[in-house]
Amino acid sequence: MSASPSYGPRPWTFYVLALLFTLFVVFLYGPMIAVLILSFQGPSASLVFPLRDPSLMWFDELFNPRRVGDVAGAFNRSLPLALIVMVVTVLISVTAGFAFRRRFRGSSAIFYMAIASLIVPGLVLSIGILVTFRYLGLSASWYTSAFGAHLSWSLPFGLLIMFAVLGRLNPSYEEAAYDLGASKWQTVKDVVVPIVFPGMIAVALFGFTLSYDEFPRSWLTVGTKNTLPLEIWTMTTNVTSPALYALGTVTTVISFIVIAIALGSIVLIQRKRSRGK
């Protein structure tokens, strides 16, 4: 009888999905927030709530290690490794993406071989690489065996992203460039790469985070010196102080900064395209 028209009540599925989403958010951010808060624990060194006498002492402990492991050293290995993996993933995925645009003989066989490493368990791969290196008389280290192991994980993702990006690229852009006298190289440099650049940033982001976070493929391949995820894992077994939480906070913040830079640059590019100068 009300004057305003009624569009009916929300269906029950709305409430189910809303509940699911709430749980999802709680499980995703709850632990992160708990770790963040507890990293400011005071000298009581309690690993559980409540937070007493908030301080920055565990961050200090992290960067001036007395009892903790080699966090700074691990970070100094993980960051360059992630950056190199990022650059190499972008280079290989983009060039391979272009190659796959023209169907060549055996292209699908190569594609499935590349994608197969997504389903090979990381730990098994890690063991395999270690065994192979031993057999060849090489010693495992983060910049050789671990680098290869990380690429085996980041490349399939990079390839799949580039396939999606290049699949949407209208071939008439390249034809128009050719029509206007551009050479092959000019077409790539001045037309194709600028158009697919946001996709390349996405590939870079994946390359970086997949390597920076990687545990199973690093496990046996880093040699004697740990990368950050391995160091954290080691600490959970023998360090029993909130320095562990401080480390978690620092690494999470770094990941967020990387993601923010990547997404920010994509947004900037797209805004420029839709608004003009």
Next chain:
Amino acid sequence: MTTTATRTAATAASAQGSGEIRLVNVTKQFGNSYAVRDINLTIPHGSYCCLLGPSGCGKTTILRMIAGHETPTSGEVWIGDQMVVGKPPVERGTAMMFQSYALFPHLTILDNVAFYLKMRGVGKEERRSRAEDMLRRVQLHHLRDRMPAQLSGGQQQRVALARSLITNPKVLLLDEPLSALDEFLRLRMRGELKSLQNELGITFVHVTHTQPEAIALADMVVVMDTGRIDQADTANMIFDKPKTPYVARFMGGQNVLTGTATKGQGGRLQLRMADGSVIEGSSGALADGTNVSVAVRRDRIDLARGDAVPAGSVNAVAGKVSATEYQGSYVKVTIDIGDGDEFVANVSDSAYFLDPVDVGHAVVATWKPEAVHVLSKVDTGKAGDPYQNNGH
């Protein structure tokens, strides 16, 4: 120094040779199927040519072979006095406007138009000023710093035109340039294309599947069926004197009738149709017993009420009205003449409304011997010809 040199070289290149296009025995195969087969066509310099046909007839393939985006399987493509197969578009003196316009989304309008000059190494100042001149010509100078996504369809099309014309081409190739526009803009851009072509005096080759567009624009219409050319002629000849039953039907505006020649009088054509009725032309008698098809224009038909063709009369068919469609200046009356065959009369509105016939009414359609136009091929029947009932 170098920029001036490039500029003069470019002008000289476009000045030499004409924009006449000649296709000699051109065939293009994709796998086992032929997109076009053994095409011969000459498009005169400075003409507006429309390649017209249904989708899949090979018209776009021909355009792309002229442009250099497709290589013929065999045969030769000439532009002016150059055999251009294997040459890039810039050396051919062609420029192509793509159906989707293909404006580079990451470049401003000005940089899109200046793209060709940038590729040739023309300095920034010079290429900007030349691109601005070109944008002024298409009245889009005020939008030079916008991005393509911010422009309307009509504006995007003009940018695409400007970007093509800055190459100073002898031949402009347009791939369904008006298909992405709404009806109002389409008519306006149609007029602009025509006057631009008049102004520039270069050869335009325009691919379309729309008959009125081709007739309105073209000096020369090339009607294509699957992979071959049925007729290449002036718009007037294509519409008024189609060569084949296919062209007559595809262009609309014609009724196609088939019969067997009998002995006419005084050198006149005389045909007896399957139902016994007789068609008589004004001349052009054929040998007794020849099967032949003729076309009669829909707007040359007179309608009268009546159940049957009066005995002894010629050039008449009888049937029941199956549909009427008001078109403003005329009314399209479709008559079922038996066996599912349709006959269409376009009656002027003034004549129609004197005595309006409606669906189900019995009518007799008649026409004068002068309206009978003989086709060079016998109508092979409706099967396999999707355009036989094309209502235009």
